[in-house]
Amino acid sequence: MEQQIFIATGALFGMLAIIFGAFGAHALKRVLNDDQLKSFETGVKYQMYHAIVLLILGFNPEFSSTTMYWCFSLGIILFSFSIYGLVLSDAKGKKLKLLGPITPIGGLLFVAGWAAIVFQVF
DSSP states (O other): OOOHHHHHHHHHHHHHHHHHHHHHTTGGGTSSHHHHHHHHHHHHHHHHHHHHHHHHHHTOTTTHHHHHHHHHHHHHIIIHHHHHHHHHHHHOOOOGGGGTTTTHHHHHHHHHHHHHHHHOOO
């Protein structure tokens, strides 16, 4: 997979993590309770961690793989974005429960991405 795709995707997810983090810390602080805010922050942290991983992989194309790219990219979308949806819908009193089972699938994709890195080493 092309190096530029890893870097652009990582940069985009990183940029969005900063925007969502600021949004959560300022605009949502008045709307969310402490547990909701903590969950939202967890989504932002995991998004940023994996955005950085995508950047590192992009700058090491001889080491990265398509599997790693898709595991981390889809992991961010399914894990972090489902948390955002759950928290925001819960704050409005209409929790989208269908997003609940999606979050752990994103987490499993993160685990698979990290496992792909381990396998690449050996």
